[in-house]
Amino acid sequence: MNASDALHDIILPSQLNPWPPLLVWLLLAILLVALIALALWQWRRYRRLAPVRAAQKQLAQLRADDRELPRQVHDLLKRTAMSYVPRERVAELSVKDWYDWLDQALPESQRGQWLDLMGNPYRRDSGHGGQALLNHARQTLPKLANAREAQC
Structure with missing residues (x-):
């Protein structure tokens, strides 16, 4: 008997399939990338x-019975708009063009009310919309962030 005949073939362990892990x-990894993308999107939105x-914090501090309310609201809206649209495009608008x-x-149902709510800037005793003006400005402010696409 030969010594090599006494040796048996080496039986290798079965190959482990790496696929499930x-x-x-x-x-x-896909979930991590998605979470990072979501966090980045939220952070950019927060900064934008x-x-x-x-402006909403400043608007909350304004009083509806203040005689200077129209000017304060006008300045606040204009400053906020200039944060999103180039200054030259907003600053050169006339009053009517600005309200448009x-x-x-x-x-559509709320358009065309700015002149009535702001009062006539050329008359000394012109009344303004008070609380309605504040509400109108409160509705407009969040939409100014998308003003880049609007025609100026």
């Missing part, structure tokens, strides 16, 4: 809306 790691949040531009952000 690989699939789990792949899904975790910072001027609107600041603001109307683009509002639903």
Whole structure:
């Protein structure tokens, strides 16, 4: 008897399939990328809306019975708009063009009310809309963040 005849063939362990753990790691990697993308999108949105949040805080401090309310609201809206649209495009608008531009952000049923709510700037005793003016400005402010697409 030969010594090599006494040796048996080496039996290798069965090949382990790496696919199930690989699939789990792949899904975790995809989930991680999606979470990072979502966090980045939220952070950019938060930063983009910072001027609107600041304007909303200032708007909340205004009083509806203040005689200077129309000027304060006008200045606040204009400053906020200039945060999103090039300064030259907003600054050169006449009063009517400015109100028309603001109307683009509002639903059709609420358009054309700015002149009535602001009062006549050329008359000394012209009344303004008070609380209605504040509400109208409150509705317009969040929409100014999308004003880049609006025609100026």
